[in-house]
Amino acid sequence: MSNVWLITKRELVGYFTTPIAYVFIVIFLFLNGVFTFYLGGFFERGQADLVTFFSFHPWLYLALIPALTMRLWAEERRSGTIELLLTLPISMLQAVLGKFFATWAFTALALALTFPMWLTVNYLGDPDNGVILAGYIGSLLMAGAYIAIGACISATTKNQVIAFVIAAVVCLMFLLSGFPLVLDFFDGWAPELVVAAISGMSFLSHFDDISKGIIELRDVVYFVSLIVFWLFANAVLIELKKAD
Amino acid sequence: MTTLVEISRLSKRFAYITAVDDISFQVDKGEVLGFLGPNGAGKSTTMKMITGFLAPDAGTVRVGGRDIAEEPVEVKKRLGYLPEGAPLYPDMTPAGFLGFVGAVRGLRGDSLRRRVADTVKKVNLQSVLEQPIGTLSKGYKRRVGIAQAIMHDPEVLILDEPTDGLDPNQKHEVRSLIRNMAEDKAIVLSTHILEEVDAVCTRVIIVAEGKIVADGSPTELEARSNLHNAVTLVVRDRDPAQVKQELVKLNRVAAVECVARNGLVHCTVRPENSDSIVAAVSGKARENAWAVEELHVHRGRLDDVFRAVTTAESKRS
Numbered sequence: 001m002s003n004v005w006l007i008t009k010r011e012l013v014g015y016f017t018t019p020i021a022y023v024f025i026v027i028f029l030f031l032n033g034v035f036t037f038y039l040g041g042f043f044e045r046g047q048a049d050l051v052t053f054f055s056f057h058p059w060l061y062l063a064l065i066p067a068l069t070m071r072l073w074a075e076e077r078r079s080g081t082i083e084l085l086l087t088l089p090i091s092m093l094q095a096v097l098g099k100f101f102a103t104w105a106f107t108a109l110a111l112a113l114t115f116p117m118w119l120t121v122n123y124l125g126d127p128d129n130g131v132i133l134a135g136y137i138g139s140l141l142m143a144g145a146y147i148a149i150g151a152c153i154s155a156t157t158k159n160q161v162i163a164f165v166i167a168a169v170v171c172l173m174f175l176l177s178g179f180p181l182v183l184d185f186f187d188g189w190a191p192e193l194v195v196a197a198i199s200g201m202s203f204l205s206h207f208d209d210i211s212k213g214i215i216e217l218r219d220v221v222y223f224v225s226l227i228v229f230w231l232f233a234n235a236v237l238i239e240l241k242k243a244d
Numbered sequence: 245m246t247t248l249v250e251i252s253r254l255s256k257r258f259a260y261i262t263a264v265d266d267i268s269f270q271v272d273k274g275e276v277l278g279f280l281g282p283n284g285a286g287k288s289t290t291m292k293m294i295t296g297f298l299a300p301d302a303g304t305v306r307v308g309g310r311d312i313a314e315e316p317v318e319v320k321k322r323l324g325y326l327p328e329g330a331p332l333y334p335d336m337t338p339a340g341f342l343g344f345v346g347a348v349r350g351l352r353g354d355s356l357r358r359r360v361a362d363t364v365k366k367v368n369l370q371s372v373l374e375q376p377i378g379t380l381s382k383g384y385k386r387r388v389g390i391a392q393a394i395m396h397d398p399e400v401l402i403l404d405e406p407t408d409g410l411d412p413n414q415k416h417e418v419r420s421l422i423r424n425m426a427e428d429k430a431i432v433l434s435t436h437i438l439e440e441v442d443a444v445c446t447r448v449i450i451v452a453e454g455k456i457v458a459d460g461s462p463t464e465l466e467a468r469s470n471l472h473n474a475v476t477l478v479v480r481d482r483d484p485a486q487v488k489q490e491l492v493k494l495n496r497v498a499a500v501e502c503v504a505r506n507g508l509v510h511c512t513v514r515p516e517n518s519d520s521i522v523a524a525v526s527g528k529a530r531e532n533a534w535a536v537e538e539l540h541v542h543r544g545r546l547d548d549v550f551r552a553v554t555t556a557e558s559k560r561s
Contacts, residue, residue, distance in 0.1 A: 003348060010336075010344050017335045017376075080331030084392070087295045087327070088348045089320040243258070243298055 003090045007098025008105065011072075015106050024068060028110045031060055036117065048125025053117055054135040054211040058175055058203050061146045066167035068106065069150025070160045072099045073238065078158040086242065096235045100144075100151055100227075107143045111136065131213030138210025141223040142203055146171055148230035155237045171203075174226075178202030246273045248400050248430035249294065254303035255454075256289050263289040265454035266303070271430040273399075276422065278445035278462075279434040282554050286454040287434040288328050291404050294432070295325040307400055321349070324398035326406055330389030334378030338369050338388045341377060342395060349396040363395040366421065383414045390418065394425065401425070403433040407440060419444050438546040448546075452554040462546065469544030469552075472518040475525045477511045478538035484509045490532060494524050508537060518544075 015021040032053065036042050040052030076082035085095060121127050150167040157163050176182050178199045186195050199205075206219040249271040256264040264286040271277050279287050292298040294305050296312045296319060305312045305319075312319040333341060342363065346356045364370055367387040372380055377388060390406060406422070407415040415437075422431060422444050435441065441448055441462050448465055450458040458465060466472060479487060484502040487509050491500045496519045502511040515521040522541045529536050 006344065006347050010333075013340070014333070014335055079334070080327060080329060081333055083292070083297050083327040084325075084331055087297050087320055087323070087325045088345065089317045089350075090348060091317060243292075 003094045004098045004101065007090070007095060008102040011099055011102030012106060015068075015102070020068070020071075021106065024064065024106075025110050025113060028060065028064060029113060031064075032056070032114055032117070035060070048121055048127040050117060050121055050127070050132050050135055051211065053114075054139055054207075057139045058142065058207060061143055062168060062171050062175060065103075065107070065143060065146040066150045066153075066164045066171065068103050069147055069154050069167060070163040071154065072103065072151050073155040073234075074157050074160045074163045078160075082238075082242065086238075092235045092239060096151070096231055096238070100147060100231055100234075103147045103151070104140075104144050107147065108140055111140060111143070128213065134213045134215050135211040137215065138207050138219070141210070141220065142207050145174070145203065145223050145226040145230070148227040148234070149174070152230045152234040152237065155234050156241065174201060175203045178205050247271070248273050248308055249432065250304075250306040251290075251294065252304050252306075254290065254293060254300050254305065256286075256293060256298065256301050262454050264293070264300075267451070267454070267456055268303075269449060269456065269459065271400075271432055273430055274427055275447055276426045276431045276433065276445045278441040278448045279432055279451065280436075280438070280441065280448060280550060281434075281451035283436075285451045285554070287451060288404055290451070291325075291402050291432065291434060292327075295323055295402050296320055297325075297327075321396075322399045324393035324396065324401045326389045326393045326403045328404040329408075330386050332377045332385060332388055332392075334376065336377055337374050338364070338377060338380075338384075338391070339373040341388065342391055345392045346395055351396070359395055363391045366394070367391045368417070382409045383411065386410055386414075386418075390421070399429055401429055401431045401433075403431065405434055405436070407435065407437065415440070438550060441546060450550060450553055457553040458549065463543070465549050466544035466546055467518060469542075469546075469548045470514065471542045471548060472544030473515050473520050473522075474542040474544075475513045475515075475522050476538065476540055476542065477513065477525055477529065477536065479509050479511075479529065480507065480535040480537055482509050482534060484511075487511055487534070490528060491525065494521065494528060496521055496524075 035056035036053040040056065042052050045052065073082070076085060086092070118132060121132070122129070149170050150163070153167040153170060154163040173182065179202075183195060183199055186198055206222045209216055209219050247270045251270070252268045254264055254267045255262065267286070267290060279290070281287050289298065293300045294307070296305075296316050299313070307319045308322050310319050336344070339360070342360045343356065346359055351359055364373065367390055369384065369387055369391060372384050377385060380388070386406070386409065390403070393401060393403065403422070407418050410418065419440065422433065425431070426446075433444070445462060448458070448460060448462055449456055458468075484504045488500050488502040488511065491497065491502075491511060491513055496516045497513055498516045499514045500511060502509055513521065513525055522539070526539060529539070
C-alpha cells in the first residue's frame with residue numbers, strides 16, 4: 001500500500017511542478033462558474049440547489065479529464081521512464097493504482113475548490129445539503145470513471161495528443177450511450193437486450209440519479225465497476241505493450 | 245564464488261527478428277561483465293529481461309537464486325538498473341527523484357536521507373540537487389541515473405551504456421566508481437567503447453545477432469587478435485628492404501611489414517601462433533647494430549577481435 005501512496009505522491013507533486021495543475025484548476029473553476037450562472041441560469045431559476053452546477057459536470061469532465069490523464073503513461077513511454085518505474089520493486093497493480101489515485105485526488109481537490117458555489121447557495125437560500133453532498137459524491141465517482149478510461153487509453157500510446165483525443169471520444173461514447181445518437185445506431189439490428197445494456201451504460205443516467213440526491217447501490221456499483229474494468233485493462237495493456 | 249546472476253537459454257522474439265537467441269551465462273560476485281556487441285545485437289533486450297522489464301519468450305533469469313518470473317518484486321529489490329539513455333523524470337529535482345526511488349526501495353526517514361546524501365557524494369551531484377533534472381547537462385543526468393541505480397547498494401548492478409555521452413573526465417569518474425563497487429557486487433555493463441572494457445571489466449561477452457560469439461577475460465580475448473604478441477620495431481637510418489630481409493630470417497615469424505617514414509623504418513613483426521618473439525627481434529637488432537628508437541609488444545587489439553567475431557557471425561547466417 002505504501003508503494004501506491006509513493007507513486008500517487010510523486011504524480012501529484014508532478015502536477016504541481018508543472019503549470020498543468022494551476023491551469024486546470026483555474027479553467028475548471030471558471031467554466032463551472034460560466035456554465036452554472038450563464039448557461040444554467042442559476043439566478044433565473046430562483047431555486048436553492050446546485051442542479052445546474054452538477055448537470056454540466058459530465059461535459060466539463062469530457063474536455064478536461066483527458067487532459068489530465070493523457071500524460072500518465074504516454075509520457076513515461078515516450079521518455080523511457082516506464083523502464084525505470086517498472087524495474088523498481090513495485091507491482092504493476094501498485095503502479096496503475098498509484099497513477100489513478102493521483103489524478104483522482106487532484107480532481108477531488110479541484111472539485112473541493114468549487115465550495116464557494118455551495119456557500120453561495122447556502123447564503124441565498126436554504127438548500128438540501130444532503131442532496132448537494134450526494135451530487136459531489138456522484139461527480140467524484142463519475143470523474144473516477146473518466147480518469148480510469150483516460151489512464152487506460154494513455155497506456156496504449158507514446159503520443160499524448162492521441163491519448164487525449166481517443167480518451168475524449170471513448171468518454172463521449174459512454175456519455176452519449178443513453179442518447180438516440182448512439183442508440184439509433186444499434187436499434188433495429190442489435191437484440192433488444194444489447195440496446196438496453198448500451199443505454200444502461202450511460203454516464204448521464206447514472207449520474208442524474210445520484211445528483212438528485214439518491215445514492216443507489218446500482219449507480220455506485222456501475223461507476224466502481226467501470227473504474228475497476230478500465231484499470232484492469234490498463235494494467236494488461238502495459239504488460240503487453242511494454243516493449244513498444 | 246557466489247553466482248549472483250544466472251541466465252539460462254534466454255530467448256526473445258520481436259515481430260520480425262529474434263533479438264536474443266538462446267543466451268546463457270552466469271555472473272559471479274566480484275565480476276564486472278562487459279557486454280559488447282554491434283547495435284541491435286540484443287544487448288539491451290537481454291538487460292531488460294534480466295531486470296524484469298521484459299518477459300522472455302523462453303529461458304529463465306535467476307538473480308541471487310530467485311527466479312524473476314516467480315518473484316519479480318523480490319528480485320527487483322536486489323537489482324540496480326540504469327536503462328539505456330538514462331531516462332529520468334525531467335520535472336523532478338535530483339533530490340526529489342532520489343528521495344522517491346529510495347522510498348520505493350524501502351528506505352525511510354533518517355536512513356533515506358543518509359543514503360541519498362552518500363550517493364549524491366559518490367557521484368558528485370551536490371551542486372545540482374535542487375535543479376529540475378530537465379535543465380541538467382547530459383553528464384549530470386547520467387550521474388542521476390547512476391545514483392538511482394546504486395543508492396540501495398544492490399547486489400547486482402545492470403548498467404546499459406553507463407558512460408555514453410560523457411566527456412573523458414566524466415567517463416573516468418564513472419569507471420572508477422564502477423571499479424570501486426565491483427568487489428561485493430555482480431556488475432553487468434554494456435558498452436560500445438572497447439577501451440572501457442580494458443579499464444573496468446574482468447570479463448567480456450560479445451554478442452552478435454542475439455547469440456554469444458565470445459566469452460572470456462579481456463586478456464584472453466586480446467590474445468585472439470592476430471596482432472597478439474606482434475612486435476613493433478623502429479630503427480634509424482636503415483633501408484626498409486634490408487631490415488625486412490633480416491627479420492624474416494627469424495624463427496617463428498609469420499609476416500614482416502616495413503615502411504620508411506621521416507627517416508625511420510617502422511616494422512611490424514607478426515609471430516606464428518602468437519608466440520613471443522620480442523627477445524629474438526631485439527637480439528637481431530643488437531646483432532646488426534641497428535639504432536633502435538622504439539620496441540614494443542602488442543597485446544592485441546580488442547576491436548580487431550570484436551570486428552572479427554561479430555562480422556564472422558553475420559557472414560555465417
